[in-house]
Amino acid sequence: MFRCYSTVIGSGDIYEYSDIMEVYVIRHTRLVNEEQRCYGRTELELADRFEEQVAILKQLIPAQLDQVYTSPSLRCLTLAQTFRKDPIAEERLYELHFGTWEGLAWSAINQEELTAW
Numbered sequence: 001m002f003r004c005y006s007t008v009i010g011s012g013d014i015y016e017y018s019d020i021m022e023v024y025v026i027r028h029t030r031l032v033n034e035e036q037r038c039y040g041r042t043e044l045e046l047a048d049r050f051e052e053q054v055a056i057l058k059q060l061i062p063a064q065l066d067q068v069y070t071s072p073s074l075r076c077l078t079l080a081q082t083f084r085k086d087p088i089a090e091e092r093l094y095e096l097h098f099g100t101w102e103g104l105a106w107s108a109i110n111q112e113e114l115t116a117w
Contacts, residue, residue, distance in 0.1 A: 022062075024061050024065075026057065026079065027076075028073075028075045028076050028079055029046060029047065029049070029050050029053040029054065029057075029075070029079055030046075030047040030049060030050075030053060031044040031045065031046060031047055031075060032044055032045040032046070032047055035105050036105055036106050036107070037103055037104065037105055037106070038098050038101045038102060038103065038104050038105070038106055038109060039095075039098075039102065039103065040095040040096045040097050040098045040102060041073065041094065041095055041096075041097045041102065042102055042103050043073065043074050043075065044075065046075060046078065050078075054079065054082050057079075058082075058083075061083065065083055065084055067084070067087075067088065068080045068083050068084040068087035068088065069087065069088050069090050069093060070087045070088070070089055070090065070093060071089070071090070071093040071094050071095060072089040072090075072091060072093075072094055073094065073095055076093075077089055
């Protein structure tokens, strides 16, 4: 969680407003990835524990959120919709596409290329 405090500088004094913006950053819940595949934009199935993990997150995050922004990926959008019915799917939050590595097992990726990356 990030807390952002608004301040205004004037007459040599710093005035702090009582407005606090809390920002919660959640990647996504656990996925089914037994093969340990490299995924970015590849859609993977949510793990069976999705509801359990959402319940844990809901204990940590307020029930009322002003807005929810999410990646358009299904794993992120599904999670976001549990916090707010109308999350904003933002293209700029989309996961990185790993090109020729996308969907390969990490062990199948050339280690020299991986190290250089």
